[in-house]
Amino acid sequence: MCRTVDLHQAxxxxxxxxxxxxxxxxxxxxxxxxxxLSSPGSGKTALLERELLRARERGVPTAALTADLATENDxxxxxxxxxxxxxxxxxxxxxxxxxxxxxxxxxxxPAATRLxxxxxxxxxxxxxxxxxxxxxxxxLASVTExxxxxxxxxxxxxxxxxxxxxxxxxxxxxxxxxEAFRAHVEQVNPGVEVVLTSxxxxxxxxxxxxxxxxxxxxxxxxxxxxxxQPHEHHHHHDPDDTVMTRPLP
Amino acid sequence: xxxxxxxxxxxxxxxxxxxxNGGVTSVTSVRLQVGELAGVVPDALSFCFELACAETLxxxxxLVTESVPxxxxxxxxxxxxxxxxxxxxxxxxCGEPTLELLSGRELQIVSxxxxxxxxxxxxxxxxxxxxx
Ligand SMILES: [Zn+2]
Numbered sequence: 001m002c003r004t005v006d007l008h009q010a011x012x013x014x015x016x017x018x019x020x021x022x023x024x025x026x027x028x029x030x031x032x033x034x035x036x037l038s039s040p041g042s043g044k045t046a047l048l049e050r051e052l053l054r055a056r057e058r059g060v061p062t063a064a065l066t067a068d069l070a071t072e073n074d075x076x077x078x079x080x081x082x083x084x085x086x087x088x089x090x091x092x093x094x095x096x097x098x099x100x101x102x103x104x105x106x107x108x109x110p111a112a113t114r115l116x117x118x119x120x121x122x123x124x125x126x127x128x129x130x131x132x133x134x135x136x137x138x139x140l141a142s143v144t145e146x147x148x149x150x151x152x153x154x155x156x157x158x159x160x161x162x163x164x165x166x167x168x169x170x171x172x173x174x175x176x177x178x179e180a181f182r183a184h185v186e187q188v189n190p191g192v193e194v195v196l197t198s199x200x201x202x203x204x205x206x207x208x209x210x211x212x213x214x215x216x217x218x219x220x221x222x223x224x225x226x227x228x229q230p231h232e233h234h235h236h237h238d239p240d241d242t243v244m245t246r247p248l249p
Numbered sequence: 250x251x252x253x254x255x256x257x258x259x260x261x262x263x264x265x266x267x268x269x270n271g272g273v274t275s276v277t278s279v280r281l282q283v284g285e286l287a288g289v290v291p292d293a294l295s296f297c298f299e300l301a302c303a304e305t306l307x308x309x310x311x312l313v314t315e316s317v318p319x320x321x322x323x324x325x326x327x328x329x330x331x332x333x334x335x336x337x338x339x340x341x342x343c344g345e346p347t348l349e350l351l352s353g354r355e356l357q358i359v360s361x362x363x364x365x366x367x368x369x370x371x372x373x374x375x376x377x378x379x380x381x
Contacts, residue, residue: 004362011356126251129288151335155288190346225338
């Protein structure tokens with residue numbers, strides 16, 4: 001007998017539910033998570049290294065998790081800042097998912113961590129679809145990637161809480177049109193803040209840390225238009241559910 | 250390419266639904282809504298879906314995707330329009346970011362068509378094995 005059954009289930013409902021649970025769990029520990037998305041070669045690691053160093057200087061308990069398709073030196077590089085760093089190899093998977101992240105945080109994330117930076121796998125397509133339970137989603141692009149980048153990756157830029165431009169020191173050399181870039185960001189994500197940085201020259205370094213700390217202090221987070229469409233949630237997590245099953249280290 | 254992860258999530262959810270229903274012998278088709286702004290490439294998804302279905306209850310199932318255009322509304326202007334691609338999320342009339350997105354972010358399983366044993370409704374069957 002053949003039968004058609006209505007399901008009306010969001011495909012990413014499970015990931016979303018896990019992400020909500022992880023967000024609540026981290027909030028309970030006083031940890032604010034920042035999810036960093038960019039294309040490969042955007043200079044995200046260089047900037048993050050500077051931000052981590054700044055966090056350490058300022059005495060902010062910070063940790064970083066970096067996800068890569070295969071072994072790279074990102075973790076070693078970030079570890080030079082002196083904050084706890086964990087490298088996660090996704091084994092070919094092009095993005096992190098909330099459950100995967102939860103498993104990696106379990107037993108590793110230091111109890112007193114105030115800020116957790118998660119460097120997602122380097123691409124602007126796949127990671128955009130997966131909520132990790134972050135409080136601040138940052139999309140980065142270098143001046144070398146051109147001012148059309150936000151229009152080529154509207155979902156990534158459209159869902160960002162903050163947009164960071166890297167390698168601003170060479171903007172002139174590569175004829176980066178900042179006004180056009182800002183207009184394109186505004187088109188897909190009206191009202192989102194765009195910050196210019198240069199890890200090499202130090203310009204704008206510390207801004208990312210400041211924004212993250214503002215969120216940690218309960219400050220308002222930009223609400224992207226694209227994120228506003230009401231989602232149907234069919235998966236309801238028990239408030240007692242935990243993503244990280246083991247207690248604090 | 251995250252279409253594989255998406256396809257596997259679809260297969261997993263259909264398997265769960267079939268298990269809950271009981272008596273499902275095969276899945277004929279799955280109807281999926283994919284919004285223009287969902288960040289998913291339908292062709293890539295179809296390709297991955299076929300792979301993800303292999304050796305499961307969904308083997309050979311057809312994936313029917315309905316594309317949902319992005320639409321937005323500006324409340325002050327009482328205007329509604331298609332956002333296009335790349336999307337234009339500022340009001341074309343007043344230029345204000347006062348709008349709400351009405352559609353375009355969908356990524357959901359609408360319905361599924363399957364073969365079931367008429368006698369075996371509601372949890373009377375043995376659970377479907379977790380094949381991957
Ligand atoms: Zn208007």
